[in-house]
Amino acid sequence: MPDVVIIGGGLSGLAAARELATLRVPYTMIEVKRRFGGAIISEAQNGFVMDGGALFAPRYQSAALLDELGLSDALLPVDDERAVFKQGTQMLIDALAQKLSTPAMMRMAVSSLGKIDERVFGVCLENGMLLDAKALIIAAPARYAEKMLRELQGDIALRLLDFRYDSILRLSLGYRRADVPHFTPPPDSPITFVHHLEIPERVPEGAVLIQAGMPFDASKGKPQDSIGMFTELMGWHAPILASRVDYWAESDLIRDAQYAAHMQAIPSLLPAGTALIGSDYLPTDNLMARLEQGRAAARSIAAFLEKK
Numbered sequence: 001m002p003d004v005v006i007i008g009g010g011l012s013g014l015a016a017a018r019e020l021a022t023l024r025v026p027y028t029m030i031e032v033k034r035r036f037g038g039a040i041i042s043e044a045q046n047g048f049v050m051d052g053g054a055l056f057a058p059r060y061q062s063a064a065l066l067d068e069l070g071l072s073d074a075l076l077p078v079d080d081e082r083a084v085f086k087q088g089t090q091m092l093i094d095a096l097a098q099k100l101s102t103p104a105m106m107r108m109a110v111s112s113l114g115k116i117d118e119r120v121f122g123v124c125l126e127n128g129m130l131l132d133a134k135a136l137i138i139a140a141p142a143r144y145a146e147k148m149l150r151e152l153q154g155d156i157a158l159r160l161l162d163f164r165y166d167s168i169l170r171l172s173l174g175y176r177r178a179d180v181p182h183f184t185p186p187p188d189s190p191i192t193f194v195h196h197l198e199i200p201e202r203v204p205e206g207a208v209l210i211q212a213g214m215p216f217d218a219s220k221g222k223p224q225d226s227i228g229m230f231t232e233l234m235g236w237h238a239p240i241l242a243s244r245v246d247y248w249a250e251s252d253l254i255r256d257a258q259y260a261a262h263m264q265a266i267p268s269l270l271p272a273g274t275a276l277i278g279s280d281y282l283p284t285d286n287l288m289a290r291l292e293q294g295r296a297a298a299r300s301i302a303a304f305l306e307k308k
Contacts, residue, residue: 010038013139015294042088050172179238
């Protein structure tokens with residue numbers, strides 16, 4: 001029986017696993033997908049390095065951990081506060097995954113969590129397998145954690161059920177710099193943001209990489225159709241040198257007053273020996289805050305196990 005079961009191999013879950021390995025606490029990680037990282041994924045195309053998820057990282061946070069992961073020179077400054085990863089944000093995921101001390105159970109889904117007795121948790125997988133654990137780190141989005149927690153802690157499940165999301169669509173587009181006259185969306189445009197990069201390690205010479213966000217109704221077309229919608233709104237009609245579209249129907253968490261009230265209550269409702277981590281449970285999408293959250297959860301669980 002592992003001391004800890006970690007459910008979810010995104011940034012926070014990987015950070016927790018890495019910290020547990022450092023503390024020599026045995027764990028098992030369960031990840032529902034074929035790959036780690038969740039929405040964090042990078043792709044090289046025609047000399048452009050594009051990120052499907054988060055593009056920017058805080059420039060000066062978590063420098064010590066990046067050094068430990070061999071990423072001391074991986075961040076490229078964009079301005080006084082922001083940086084990007086030289087080969088895409090997936091560099092951070094890959095570096096953490098290489099530090100796993102035990103193979104993860106990939107393509108496995110957790111259906112429910114419960115208590116076998118006062119000292120042991122039960123983790124039921126959708127394939128019928130049952131795992132025992134002394135502690136749990138749940139690093140899954142609220143819409144999945146809610147289902148897992150119904151039996152273990154129904155009050156938390158009800159609060160997670162109240163979390164609300166908007167869809168989010170990210171476009172990454174590569175252009176010749178001379179073909180892009182401006183980066184400002186027109187007034188009253190549905191475009192939520194436009195970022196641009198001209199860093200040589202991420203973009204070919206004389207080119208620019210655009211990352212933009214906008215709402216999208218998948219019932220009215222395919223996500224790939226958003227490229228034409230975006231370029232028409234921006235008034236750009238030049239050849240596109242590289243492109244990537246990432247769409248999530250329920251990913252952009254609405255952090256309103258209801259969310260804040262739930263997040264204030266949830267920590268006191270968590271059973272002893274459990275932690276709930278991930279971007280859904282932070283007031284920010286800051287990459288390094290998510291990483292530190294995972295590490296802190298691992299230290300808290302390790303302290304809990306020492307007292308048992």
